[in-house]
Amino acid sequence: MKFIRVAECYSKLEEISGRLEMIDILKRLFLEANPDEAEKIAYLTLGKIAPDYEGLELGLGEKLALRAISIASGISEQTISKEYKRIGDIGKLAEWAVGKRPSLFGKEELTLDRVFSSLLKIARATGSDSQDIKIRTFAGLLSDSEPIEARYIARIVMGRLRLGVQDMTLLDALAEAYLGSRERRSLLEEKYNIYPDIGRIARAVAEKKEKGLEEIDVTLGVPIRPMLAQRVKSAEEVIERIPKMYAEHKYDGERMQIHIWKDGRVKLFSRRLEDITAPYPDVRDALKTFVGRDMILDSETVAVNPDTGEILPFQELMHRRRKYGVEEAMEQYPAVTYVFDILYLDGKSLINLPLRERRKILESIVPKEGNIREVVYREIDSNLQELEAFFEEAVEKGMEGLVIKDPNSRYQAGTRGWNWIKLKRSYISKMIEPVDLVAVGAFMGRGKRAGTYGALLMAVYDPKEDKYKTVCKMGSGFTDEDLGRLPEIFKPYVTEVKDPSVESKIEADVWFQPKIVLEVIGDEITLSPVHTCGFNSIRKGSGLAIRFPRFTGRWRDDKGPEDATTEDEIIQMYKSQLKEIKEEKIKEEAA
Ligand code: ATP
Numbered sequence: 001m002k003f004i005r006v007a008e009c010y011s012k013l014e015e016i017s018g019r020l021e022m023i024d025i026l027k028r029l030f031l032e033a034n035p036d037e038a039e040k041i042a043y044l045t046l047g048k049i050a051p052d053y054e055g056l057e058l059g060l061g062e063k064l065a066l067r068a069i070s071i072a073s074g075i076s077e078q079t080i081s082k083e084y085k086r087i088g089d090i091g092k093l094a095e096w097a098v099g100k101r102p103s104l105f106g107k108e109e110l111t112l113d114r115v116f117s118s119l120l121k122i123a124r125a126t127g128s129d130s131q132d133i134k135i136r137t138f139a140g141l142l143s144d145s146e147p148i149e150a151r152y153i154a155r156i157v158m159g160r161l162r163l164g165v166q167d168m169t170l171l172d173a174l175a176e177a178y179l180g181s182r183e184r185r186s187l188l189e190e191k192y193n194i195y196p197d198i199g200r201i202a203r204a205v206a207e208k209k210e211k212g213l214e215e216i217d218v219t220l221g222v223p224i225r226p227m228l229a230q231r232v233k234s235a236e237e238v239i240e241r242i243p244k245m246y247a248e249h250k251y252d253g254e255r256m257q258i259h260i261w262k263d264g265r266v267k268l269f270s271r272r273l274e275d276i277t278a279p280y281p282d283v284r285d286a287l288k289t290f291v292g293r294d295m296i297l298d299s300e301t302v303a304v305n306p307d308t309g310e311i312l313p314f315q316e317l318m319h320r321r322r323k324y325g326v327e328e329a330m331e332q333y334p335a336v337t338y339v340f341d342i343l344y345l346d347g348k349s350l351i352n353l354p355l356r357e358r359r360k361i362l363e364s365i366v367p368k369e370g371n372i373r374e375v376v377y378r379e380i381d382s383n384l385q386e387l388e389a390f391f392e393e394a395v396e397k398g399m400e401g402l403v404i405k406d407p408n409s410r411y412q413a414g415t416r417g418w419n420w421i422k423l424k425r426s427y428i429s430k431m432i433e434p435v436d437l438v439a440v441g442a443f444m445g446r447g448k449r450a451g452t453y454g455a456l457l458m459a460v461y462d463p464k465e466d467k468y469k470t471v472c473k474m475g476s477g478f479t480d481e482d483l484g485r486l487p488e489i490f491k492p493y494v495t496e497v498k499d500p501s502v503e504s505k506i507e508a509d510v511w512f513q514p515k516i517v518l519e520v521i522g523d524e525i526t527l528s529p530v531h532t533c534g535f536n537s538i539r540k541g542s543g544l545a546i547r548f549p550r551f552t553g554r555w556r557d558d559k560g561p562e563d564a565t566t567e568d569e570i571i572q573m574y575k576s577q578l579k580e581i582k583e584e585k586i587k588e589e590a591a
Contacts (some may be wrong), residue, residue: 001037003110005029006044007149013163019172022165025171033112035206038174040116040242041201044175045170047161049119051197053273056123060134060157065090070133072142073097089236094154099147108144115153122157154546163392171197178205181396191216191223193414194351196273196384217548218349220294223257223269225414228296229403229422234302235387238404245404246355247390248377250422251338252314252400253302255425256283265293268476279320282330283337297366298341298411303333307483308475311336311398313523313548339366340375340403343411351411358411362454363512389529389541395425396528399561425526433573434521435460435546436556440468440499442490443475443510445483453486457508458520459550468514469567470504471533471544472522477551490516503532514561519554522546525574534571544574 009029013022030038032170043049050056060068066084070077074096075219086304087093118141125133138157142150150201155161168185171192175185187210192201195216204212218224232238238245248475266284268277279283283301303317312333342362343351350358366374375393380386391402401424409419443456455475460466478486493513497506501514527538528545535543556563 001033001112002533003112003115003149004146005032006041007152008145010152010161010163011148011166016457017164022169023172023176026165026463027176028168029176030173030202032207033194034208034452035203037112038206039199039203040112040134042170042174044116044161045165046167046198047156047159047163047165049123049156050200051199051222053196053269053275055275056124056203057282058119058159060122060138061159062090064131064135065138065154065158066139069094069142071135071139072145073101077101090158090160091151091155094145095143095147098142098145098150100464101143105226110141110144110146110149115149119156123339125480166528167192167198172298173200174202174205177504178209187213189414194218194349195222196225196414198223207363208456211322213529216343218296218351218570220259220261222343223259223273224296224351225315226257226271226418227412227414227420228257229420230416230418231422232373233393235384235423238421239382239384239388241418241421242404242406243382245380246339246359246377246407247386247387247396248375248403248405249338249377249394250400250403250424251302251311252398253300253335254281254320255342256301256337258283258287258295258297258339260290260293260295260297262288262294263293264288276321279326279334281326282371282482283335286337290365293365294344294346294494295342295365296344297362298338298343299337299372301335301337301356304336305475306331306334306350307310307447308444310473311474313398335371337372338375339372340377341411344367349580351413354405354408354410355405359407385541388539389424392527392529395526396530396547398548400424428503434519434552436517436559436563437458437474437520438468438514438561438564439490439516439518440470440502440512440514441506442486442510442512443473444509446556449483452483453490453510456486456518457504457506458546459502459504459514459564460517460567460570461562461564463562466501468499468561469532469535469543470502471531471570472520472546472549473506474518474520474549474551476513476549477520477553479553479576482551482553491509505530505532517556517559517561519552519556519563520546520549521552522550525570525577533567534574536573538574544570546570 009025012025023037033041067078070080084093118137122134124139131179136394141153171185171188172182175182175188191213204216242434257269259267266287268280270276305310305312316333319333368374378390394402404421406419439456440459441457442453443455445452457470459470459473462469490512493515494512495511498511499513524547526547527542530541531543531545533544
């Protein structure tokens with residue numbers, strides 16, 4: 001196929017905006033193409049040369065592109081640069097420059113094949129002379145281009161094609177061209193969701209129609225589009241939609257699709273299907289224990305505090321996405337991966353099995369402990385109270401909430417449906433003021449904190465009953481020096497059993513007399529079934545907790561335990577936080 005035919009088609013697409021018309025134009029183009037060409041048209045029309053997950057980029061900067069246009073047209077770089085500022089569109093610039101080219105002597109007509117293979121050459125050029133190869137190849141294409149061809153080649157090279165054609169429009173056109181009707185797009189879509197390579201789909205259907213599609217299945221190394229969740233506002237609504245459920249912790253980290261080959265190779269893909277293996281060498285190494293079988297897992301990776309095992313907020317994990325310093329980020333914020341699904345095992349796709357069966361397989365492979373571990377979940381059958389308690393417990397542990405799943409559902413790749421429902425904490429509001437809390441117990445540390453305390457159990461004071469009620473476990477904000485000294489500081493106050501003035505549902509490793517007051521800042525106050533502060537005051541069966549508590553560094557030696565923040569103050573803070581959120585919502589809605 002001549003490239004001019006493709007360029008003319010793109011020019012028509014630019015002029016119209018109606019979807020049906022677009023589909024018709026593309027369909028006719030596909031009908032003139034052989035399967036090999038159909039593949040190339042499919043990529044190019046979306047401004048690509050390969051599926052996104054391959055990460056192949058054309059990588060030609062603006063400066064190099066301008067130089068190539070200058071070479072191909074014989075116009076000085078200076079003039080090209082000036083014209084570019086005036087025209088403002090690299091495609092139109094190339095079209096103009098090529099139009100000014102003096103002689104067309106010796107010009108070869110461009111084919112789609114040549115354009116495509118030149119673009120691949122530009123993308124694949126590496127090494128010291130790669131810039132030179134890129135410029136020469138691009139200039140070579142332009143030298144043989146008609147002006148209108150130059151317009152689209154230049155835009156594709158610069159990643160600025162933007163014809164307004166979406167993936168789904170292209171699938172519609174493929175369905176019309178090869179399956180007889182747009183109604184049959186779902187056949188293509190289903191395959192595209194498990195094999196998101198538009199070129200491969202186009203080639204398969206152009207070659208063998210439905211039969212070609214049958215050959216496409218879940219494949220190791222090709223990321224599946226992730227299944228997503230619908231949102232609801234209340235636990236009641238969850239139960240209405242999925243009475244018998246798996247309620248899973250919703251970790252606030254990075255979605256990670258894990259591909260493991262039996263020979264030990266590993267690839268990690270993000271929610272957007274990018275290859276994110278590089279920033280997670282520790283996850284890759286931890287996955288080595290699974291070697292020996294081919295599999296695809298779906299998971300969420302979070303950053304943890306290496307000393308206490310606490311889950312850290314999402315921002316901490318994002319330090320990993322920097323280009324440099326992965327090693328340091330890895331030490332500072334080690335990752336734990338919570339696996340919640342298995343999609344493929346030893347050559348077989350599992351996505352059509354019910355979740356209950358996939359979970360059984362998963363549980364026979366992924367352990368409940370360690371750096372790669374199974375998601376924490378609970379089977380709940382229409383029990384609202386149990387669901388609410390599990391939700392609060394999850395939020396207090398640093399989760400975003402829960403993802404509720406129907407155990408009978410299949411894995412619907414690329415779909416946001418009602419078989420997965422997310423129930424998130426409904427507000428995010430910063431706790432602005434620090435509070436003064438009394439240490440009533442401690443938990444032994446691990447790793448760097450072995451031999452000292454990993455976290456303290458902190459309480460508020462209730463003057464009415466003269467009791468200390470727990471409100472959080474705190475392991476963050478301590479300097480190394482503070483940490484080392486903790487056992488020594490608390491030694492005079494250690495008791496064999498819990499002090500009678502302390503009300504706690506949590507078992508600490510070491511109990512203290514309530515004496516020492518520390519200043520603490522947190523992110524917000526949440527409902528919690530495990531802390532005794534404000535128990536039953538807001539909701540029956542729940543207390544209040546401080547989420548993501550950190551020591552500010554101030555030992556409040558100037559305060560006795562009775563001077564600590566009171567239970568009532570925390571209840572008031574919770575209520576005003578809610579009020580603030582309501583007001584914010586009203587403001588948002590008004591805006
Ligand atoms: P959100 O901002 O809520 O994460 P989203 O649009 O990114 O929204 P959703 O489908 O709405 O994605 O929420 C599901 C996301 O939650 C998943 O993409 C995944 O990254 C994360 N997640 C955490 N824990 C789980 C879990 N147990 N099961 C499924 N997804 C989970």
